Amino acid sequence: MxxxxxxxxxxxxxxxxxxxxxxxxxxxxxxxxxxxxxxxxxxxxxxxxxxxxxxxxxxxxxxxxxxxxxxxxxxxxxxxxxxxxxxxxxxxxxxxxxxxxxxxxxxxxxxxxxxxxxxxxxxxxxxxxxxxxxxxxxxxxxxxxxxxxxxxxxTRKPTFKYFNMWRLDANFNKLNKGPMGDIENKVKVAKLALFKIQEELVSNPMEPTMVASAKDLFDELLNLETAWHMFMDQKTKLKNRRAKNKVIQIKDSNGKLCTTSSDIQQAFISFYKELLGSSNEVDPVCVPILNAGTLLNEAHYEILNAEVSSD
CATH class of the missing domain: 3.60.10.10 (Endonuclease/exonuclease/phosphatase)
Structure with a gap:
């Protein structure tokens, strides 16, 4: 840690x-x-x-x-x-x-x-x-x-709780069978094995076989812990990145500060409605101004109406 x-x-x-x-x-x-x-x-x-x-x-x-x-x-x-x-x-x-x-x-x-x-x-x-x-x-x-x-x-071992919604996930049976789930279990097993032999060494600290086993288990646990901490570091960085991308407050079009999730959501919806289209009345199109600009001719119409080909 x-x-x-x-x-x-x-x-x-x-x-x-x-x-x-x-x-x-x-x-x-x-x-x-x-x-x-x-x-x-x-x-x-x-x-x-x-x-x-x-x-x-x-x-x-x-x-x-x-x-x-x-x-x-x-x-x-x-x-x-x-x-x-x-x-x-x-x-x-x-x-x-x-x-x-x-x-x-x-x-x-x-x-x-x-x-x-x-x-x-x-x-x-x-x-x-x-x-x-x-x-x-x-x-x-x-x-x-x-x-x-x-x-x-x-203390008592916490009970496992099953939620019915989990069975709706097609990948439910694959949970905790990936490499990271496996390495977490390996860390636990290696740690228990090391602790067990260290406790035995207290009463017989110079027994050659146990001393060698303790050193091997220590090296194995160190390598597994290093890999596990690398994974947890990446997981923490991802969590922090998500937290940075979260909007915790924003001002709406009226200048009101929105802090709740519902108000923030409504502020975004209102903004894009006003930007992309709303029920507000708009000025009618001025046809003379349009006709004064560049217009499409018949050749342009034919090109636009032509069927799409591989060419």
Missing amino acids: KLGILFVVIGQICTNNSFATGGRIWLLWNSALFEVDILDISPQTIHTKIIIRGSQTVFMFTLVYGFNKPAERVELWQSLQRYSHMSQGPWMAIGSFFTWNNKHDLETLVYSRLDRCLINDDWVNIFPEAYAYLMPEGYFDHCPCVVYPYGKPV
């Missing part, structure tokens, strides 16, 4: 670009669900106060991306100590601390379990059912961490 699309969907974004070369941490949130107050930003942290809209539940939230060298992480520990004194109520610190995998072959493979999701006692009291789920890294270098403050929600 591109950042532009992600930003539109999520709504708000904060980074520590001004504190670290190239930026290290991005925080994105849905402003309709959360009110976020940025309290502090450093090269290795973003410290915030978050209010869950509707419930008015308040908690402190710190994103961490520590430097590699121990000496550089001294500032990180100092920041976390300072945040602990600033934080009243529930507090979570999460970040990297991530499990890292360089995705090399067995001879040079490196696993580093650095995953951390730290909470205080107040968090446990407010969110007693909360837990963190460390997902398989997929095609990333790090394992994404999903936190469920109120416990994992119970």
Whole structure:
């Protein structure tokens, strides 16, 4: 997913670009669900106060991306100590601390379990059912961490709904059998296969066959994802082009601004009626003026009345 699309969907974004070369941490949130107050930003942290809209539940939230060298992480520990004194109520610190995998072959493979999701006692009291789920890294270098403050929600597979009008389409039986429908399914299958073997590698990370399979599945998934995103990019561009061609407002012949679809349609109809023909009275044709111009002679009549031939 591109950042532009992600930003539109999520709504708000904060980074520590001004504190670290190239930026290290991005925080994105849905402003309709959360009110976020940025309290502090450093090269290795973003410290915030978050209010869950509707419930008015308040908690402190710190994103961490520590430097590699121990000496550089001294500032990180100092920041976390300072945040602990600033934080009243529930507090979570999460970040990297991530499990890292360089995705090399067995001879040079490196696993580093650095995953951390730290909470205080107040968090446990407010969110007693909360837990963190460390997902398989997929095609990333790090394992994404999903936190469920109120416990994992119970979800059910959406039901398929059939509409009778679909059977009127002669191509209905061919739906979702084209190459794009097929590649979408291949992406899903490859992703599930990769996640499965990555979960197995957690308990046996140096097993040669599984390491090789994980690398092959990773390469396959990367290629499929690239093709799928190319298709989605083209689909988005087509959708945007259609949106640009849409008339959202127009002034009619009387200068009235039309904004509804019915008024816009009527404005176009009225314009072309007036342009191409209407019931309004027109001045009669002035025959003397016509006769003063160039007229067709008998030869012209014969040519115009002649039958059409292949010549």
